[in-house]
Amino acid sequence: MPIVVEDLSYVYMSGGPYETQALHNVSLTIEDGEFVGLIGHTGSGKSTLVQHLNGLLSPTSGRVLVDGLDVADKATDRRAIRRKVGLVFQYPENQLFEETVEKDVAFGPRNLGLSDEEIDRRVRDALRRVALSYDELHARSVFELSGGQMRRVAIAGVLAMEPRVLVLDEPCAGLDPRGREEILSLIRALHAEAGTTIVMVSHSMDDVASLAERVIVMNQGRVAMDGSPREVFSQGEALRAIGLDVPQAVELADRLRERGLAVPQGLYRPEEIAAFVRGLAGKGDADA
Amino acid sequence: MLKDITLGQYFPGDSPVHRMDPRMKLILTIAYIVGVFLVSDLLGYALALAFLYLVVRVAGLPFGYLVRGVKPLRFILVFTFLLNLFFFPGTTPILSLGFFTLTREALQKAVFFALRLVFLVMGTSVLTLTTSPMQLTDGLERLMRPLTRFHFPAHELAMMMTIALRFIPLLLEETDKIQKAQMARGADFESGNLLMRAKAMVPLLVPLFVSAFRRANDLAMAMEARCYRGGEHRTRLRELKYTRLDALAAAATACFLLVIFAEGRFLG
Amino acid sequence: MADQENRIVATDLCYAYPEAAANAVDGVRMRVKRGEFLAILGHNGSGKSTLAKLLNALYVPTRGSVLVCGLDTRDDELVFDIRQHAGMVFQNPDNQIVATVVEEDVAFGLENNGVPPAQIRERIDEALRAVNMTDFAKKAPHMLSGGQKQRVAIAGIIAMRPDVLILDESTAMLDPSGRREVMQTVHRLNEEEGISVVLITHYMSEAATADYVLVMDEGKIALTGTPREVFSQVERVRALGLDVPPMTDLAHTLRAQGVPIAPDVLTVDEMVEEICRLSLKT
Structure with missing residues (x-):
């Protein structure tokens, strides 16, 4: 179930004084089972690109196909797209809202209209995948948890949708080293054990180097580089020229x-x- | 979109209008609006428009900006226009359609009322576009200062306004982000009946409140760390001073008001 | 009066949050001298942010004391003086900028302290120059990048001419270029203006640039010393829930594999020298 991005352009606040083109003719394909590291500095268009992958934004021109379905097409069921492509935003813990951990994680599956047994199974499974104990935490309020735990609950909330593709926008932002390592290892396990396709937006070159099998570099709304980490990171000069670290x-x-x-x-x-x-x-x- | 509202958006510049004392701008804006409300014929509105246009040119603002500011009001405008048209009692019928009779007075009332609203918004927009929110609150605070004698919290109100202005764009952005995150988890904000839609708002409001409180908490601490201790003994970067510019603007506005008044009296 | 050279002296410093059983900061003894650059590390909940807030009288010790330029933070009368001497930049750039125009925000602290308007003007210009943000004086904060916002926040503190600049995870929410901007600014202020810096951070590479490092764990000081002394204890640092700079990690790996490399390598430069030395020997 590849994701195909064809000649995608996107303009923010079209027609206004602050009109900005965030994406220029981006084309790429994300194959099943890949682990893609998406890098680029702030404003390079990576967050905009990522929001197209599950239809939260619709292209100004060009197309995004998930499983052959055009995400911007009115006839396409957006929910079907969103259960295929899960998106974890930056600082996802800021979006938690339910009274208990269990209810929060169940929000997605409930929106999918699943049976109670299925929801329960998914909640338990998702919490297990983010290395949180269901028995210990399911009845707790999300607001009593530590920062790192809240983030993992938020990720579990997306995992409970059982997406085939998981897109994470800077999953480690703001965490301490231990928290960072925990999140990275759970992402690694998702990819290795469940075979989930991963697209990870990151500012940390070292994280990308240690996890990704393919690196896409965005710059000024365009794809600047796309290849294996070895290919991309061997172009140190080019990376530094667009203001990135190696x-x-x-x-x-x-x-x-x-x-x-x-x-x-x-x-x-x-x-x-x-x-x-x-x-x-x-x-x-x-x-x- | 909420972002289209011109009201409260500062258009940076260094024109004479920008450089005026915010207190004078506040007073003159009110004077102008009162003037417009006294107008009772089309020539008067034309004069009001001419004056406004002049100010906008001097301020170096794109006129389209003001027009755009009126756009969010279009529903209210149409609504009040129709309300006046249908229900204002008049005596001079100009058109009759079955049970409905359009009167000259109702039409006039409807048009004038709509025009007043438009001028009200555009006049205020000139103020907010040429005055930074900080200056605006400064001006308000100082205009209200005499009231502190009656325990009126002028400084506190001004501070609240400043903070609100500072955080509104942030919270709007945040709302958008939270909404998208919930949509990514299959939430539906668009379909369903009123009750279902109201229920869909809960996932939005809880995190928004949590975030607003956290921000308030952070900000309070940051303000404390920067020695904030209320309005007493506080100095200001910009001491407000009336200059020749303000006198000139006051004179111009006075002339405008006189013309409007004279026109209403002798020509209208 | 206190020794002129000591900017901050904490003695047996304890703090417990209301209704908390344990002390968040528990018996800390520390000192920051004039012009010194101190980094405080520790995992989340180790007490490092609480410690920071005790250093400028945002919190008052439940036991022990903190002297800021000789002023005791327990004295209510001195609170505003202390905060002028020890300024603090917080984590979230959006939640600490009060005004809607950059220069007016820089003025905020000065206005609070009743500085005359003409002097405010002068000091804003000076502060914005010091953080390289002069061109942005009239801009709205929400149009700036994260790194720029933090530099504005720093300018707001610098304008008060503090002796100590405390950064409470001020780089945590920034991207790499924003972090670089902030760190360069802080180092310049430290070196050129002699302002003492207390930097609380999760980034080992930032801590590696400090004069001293202090590692907190469960409210206590677990490790202290120069970055070289602290980070060369790789196992110990890891056990405290932290990391070591990548080059220190590499040196550690190599040593474990029997390669004779110095254990206290911190930067790429130093590693280059070590490896070159090694290649000459063989």
Whole structure:
């Protein structure tokens, strides 16, 4: 069930004094089971793009097809699209509203008109996937939870829709290191175990480098780069030119090359750099 | 959309109108509106429009901006227009359709009433477009200052207005975001009967209130950290001072009022 | 009177929230000298934000004391003086800007303190220049980026000519370029104006640029020292729910695999030097 974006353009506040074109002729396809890291600085159009993937925004021109269905088409059932493509907004905990954790997570499935048993199953399953204990938390008020727990409840609320594609807009924003690691590992598990297609918007190059199988770089409403992390991160200069960082491992590799060391091209993970340095120090991989 | 409302949106600039003392602008706006309400014929409205146009030109505002400001009022305008047209008692029929008789007086009343509303909005828009909300509240606070003697909370009211103006755009943006997040979870804000729609608002209002309270809490702490302690002993960046510009504007407005008055008296 | 060099002195500092059983801050002893840059780390709920709010009399100690430039925060009379000496920038850029025009917001603290208008003007200009936002003086805050908003908030504090600038997770909600802007500004103010900085953050790379690091856990100081001293204790730092800078992590991994690399590497620059040294040796 690929998502196909064809020649998509989007204009905000069309006709007004603040008219801005957020997307210019974006075309891309997201295949089943991919893990896509979407990067770009603020205002590059990534959030706008992401809101097209489940029909929250309709293209000014161009098309977005989910499973062959045009999301902007009046005849398309938007809810069907939204149960296929789940979207977790930035700071999703700010959108919680129900009296209890259970009810909040059940909001989506209830909107889908499922049976009580099915809703209950999904709530339990979603909470398990975000590593929260149903027994301990289901009757608690969402507003009594810690920040990290609230965020996970919010993500569970989207998971309970059982989407095949999960889009996350900066899922780790504002969390402490432990919270960040928890969220990242649950995303990793969703992808690995349930095979969910993941589109993760992130400002952290290191997070993207450690998780994504494909990296899409947005700049000024256009797709600037699209490829494997190895391909994208090997273009350090181009990334810096559009004001983005590179993973620290890439930075290190670039700097070592400047100093005349024969660092192989395309290294982007700390493990790879470590392996190279081990070789350098005469400690082969076999020793490690 | 709520964003289309011109009222309360500052159009930055450095025109003479922008540079005027906000107190004078407030007073003159009120004077202008009173003037317009005294007008009772089309020539008077033409004069009022001419004066407004002049001010808008001096202020360097695009006239279309003012017109757009009236747009959100179109339903109220049509409604009051029809109300006046149908129910204002008149004596000079000009058109008769079955049980309904259109009278000259009703038509006149309907047109004039609508025009007054339009001028009211456009006049106020000139004020808010050329005066930053901060200056506006400053002006209001100082105009109301004599009332503090009767324990009227002039400073507190002004502070509340400032904060409201600062946070309204934020809360609108937030509403939009929360709504989208709930829609992404299959919520439906568009269909269903009134009760269902009202119920669909709950998921929207709860987080909005939670967020508004959190913001209020944060802001209170930030204000405290910056030594806020109410209106006493407070100085202001801009001490308000009437200048020649204000005198000039007052004279111009006085002339306008005189002309309007004379026109009503001798030509109308 | 207190020693001129000490900007903040906390002794046996405790604070419990009303109706809370445990102390949120529990027996903290710390000192910030003139021109010093201190980073406070700790996972969520470790007490670091509470500590920050005790440093400018937003909270009053339930036990122990805090002296800000020699002024005791327990003295009601001194509260406004203290807040002028120790200014605070908060986390959410949207929730701390009061006015609807940048320069009027920068003026807010000065107006509260009854500074004469002519001086306010001068100090706003100076403060906006210090954070590189002069061109935005007449702009509406909601048209600015997150990093720009935080710089406006910093200007609002700087205008009060404080001795200490406290940043309570002020970079947490910013994107990388916004964070860079804010950190550069803060470092410049620290180096050029000699303003002491207390930076509360979740970002290890930011803490690595401080003179000293203080790690909080359950309201107590768990670790303290220079960034190099603190971060080289990788296991300990991890156990406290934190992370170490990526290069320190890499050094740690390499050492575990028997590569003789310094354990206290913090930055890419230092790692480059270490690896080059290694490659020359072999």
